[in-house]
Amino acid sequence: MKKFILAANTGLLALTIIFSPLLFAEATNTMAAVAEKTSQPESKQSNTPTKKAVISTEKQSPSSSPEAVNQTTQVTLATNDTPSQTNNTETGQPLLTEEQASPENPPSHQAKNIDLKEVIDAPAAVLFPSSPDDISDDLVEDNSNSAEMANGPKVVLSAEAKATTPNYVRHLLDVDIPPGTTTRVNWSPSRSFAGIAVDTPVLVVNGAMDGPTLCLTAAVHGDELNGIEMVRRILYNLDPNQLHGMVVGVPIVNLLGFSRNSRYLPDRRDLNRYFPGNPTGSVAARLAHTFFNDVVKHCNALVDLHTGSFYRTNITQLRANLNVPAVAEFAELFGDIPVLNTVGNHNSLRAAAVRAGIPTVTLEAGEPMRMQTEVVEEGVIAIKTLLEKNGMYPSFSLWAKPSPAFYRSAWLRANASGILFSSVALGENVKKGDILGQVINPISNEKTPIISRYQGRVLGMALDQFVLPGFAAYHIGIRERDAKKLIETPTTIINGQLDTEEPNDHDSDSLDNINKPEKNGVITNIDEGFDD
Structure with a gap:
């Protein structure tokens, strides 16, 4: 039996060896036939374009x-x-x-057909150099001064001279914008820290008739919301067929700070301290450089919108360097609004733009981290008045256009620590000797009043909060009938006291500057203020 089984297995093995080539050939022929049938529809499709x-x-x-x-x-x-x-x-x-x-x-x-796996050719090679040797100081040396602006070419502030001249195609951010066009373009300065492109919307209205280019910028500090809504209301309600010139609005300049509800960039730098910027400096310096060159340099005039900072609020007002004739002329075009004569922080957007020959003012309105509709409307009225008075957006109103009120100003500070309770309201007129508020120590119940040393108007004030000695609580504006006196009068603060000429304090604004050492006992204008 075992021999029989062994013989059968041996026979089957022999048959397999004999017929395997035949089976393999048959399988090969079958696969070829299937492939031929499958290829016939493809050959038919090849005659038609894919x-x-x-x-x-x-x-x-x-x-x-x-x-x-x-x-x-x-x-x-x-x-x-x-x-x-x-x-x-x-x-x-x-x-x-x-x-x-x-x-x-x-x-x-x-759009181009691209491979998403490929690394894009972005400006990161310039904005973020990999070699430490390529990195320079944050700020570009700027030896120009505001006085040079008066000796340069005539600044175009009014559209009246070209009221009947048709407009032309204007170029901004690599986009051609025809006359009579309302559009939205993007400013793409760099990549965020996560490597995702940061596209900042820019609203543009190019009018049917020729005229200057007015730029409106907001949220250079990311927690200042009122200016964002001002830009939206102005740009969204302009009829390009009635506009003379072009209006450019950047609702959110500091998009990185805005997304975090923060005044600063993610690295805690204040963007408004790095203009005109540096292409190989810090993140703030690079952002400032690209924005200044891509947008600001295309403007004939600029309004930078801000609010108070660090739990302070401001009445709607202008900050302008009236020592520059073109800036003084520009400030005159706004309506009934307080104007403070201030140079501003040297590396603020306003000061850098003025040095570049662009008349620029700061419009301060309200407080940070809040949307205040009444304050927004005040700012919108001021900008509309500007557009009407310079002929860019003519109106048929028969009412006389009001003129600004010019002020010098000074801060009144707390002299004790505790909780501040104000007795005056923003915009209220005060007299010398009035009690503006008091600081109450919650432990000892000691009350320390803050008394006005001037007769004027409360242009800005701190919100009720815990304060320390030296905290700037009230910004008092002293009315000056003749704006020229604000230019001719020297303004300094000596040992915390105003001199006999009642010097002005201003909007240089950053708390970062407060710790700078005093020079010969004098705190300069740049070392004071808290806003733009």
Whole structure:
């Protein structure tokens, strides 16, 4: 039996060896036939062009409502052999090629087909140098001064001289903006710390008629909200067909700070202390450099919008360097608004822009970390008055346009620690000897009053809070009928006391400056103030 089983197995093995080549050949023939059948539809399809997805971006034509002007992205299928004439799915209008484009109908820009795994050619090589040898100091040496502005070319502040001249295509942030256009473009200064691109929206209205370019900037400090809404209300309600010139609005300059509800950049630097910036300096210096060159240098005039800082609030007011004639002329164009004659921090956006020949003022309004609709409306009225008085957005109002009120100012400080309780309101007129508030020690119940040494108006004040000795509590403005006297009168603060000429304090603003040593017992204007 065992022999029989062994013989059977041996026979099966022999048959397998004999017929294996035949089975392998048959399998090969079967696979070839299947492959031939499968390839026949493909060969038929090869006669027709394959479709390729192309992303086309179309800007809608300007409409009567600026708010209706947006950018829409449409994904269409275009064949390789025939130019595609596809329609916008929202409007039904065809997407235009470069040859079909006109000022009224801008071309549809097509995005490039890219490999997402590839490292993009971003400006990071300039903004973030890898070699320590490439890194320089934060601030670029700026030897210019505000007085040079008076000797330079004539500054264009008014649109009246070109009231009947048609406007032209203007170029901003690598985008051509035709006359009569309301649009939104992006300023992309760098990458955030996570490596994600930071795109800052920029609102633009290019009028139908020629005129100057006015820029509005807000949220250079990320926790200051009132200016953001001012820019939105102004830009969204401008009719480009009635506008003379161009208005550029940047609602949120410091997007990194805004996203964190912080005054500062993520590295605790104050962006408004690094203008005009440095392309190889710190993050703040690089952001300041790109913004200054990409946006600010395209402006004929600039209004930088701010609020009070560190739990302080301001009445709606202007800060302007009236020593510069063009800035003084610019400040005159606003309505009935207090104006403080201040040079400002040397590396603030305002001071750097003035040195670059751009008349610039700071508009202070309200307090940080809050949206105050009444304060926003005051700022909007001031900017609208500016647009009317310089002829950029004419109105048919028969009412006389009010003029600003000029002030010098000084801070009154707490002399004890405790909780501040104010007795006056923002904007209230006070007399010398009035009690503005008192500091109460919650442990001993000791009360220390803060008494006004001047007759004037409360232009700014601290909110009720815990304070330490030396804390700046009330900003008093002393009215000056003749603005020229503000320029001619020297202003210093000696040992914490105003001199006999009642010097002004101003908006240089950062608490970072307070610890700087006094020079010969004199605290300069730059060492005082808390706002812009």
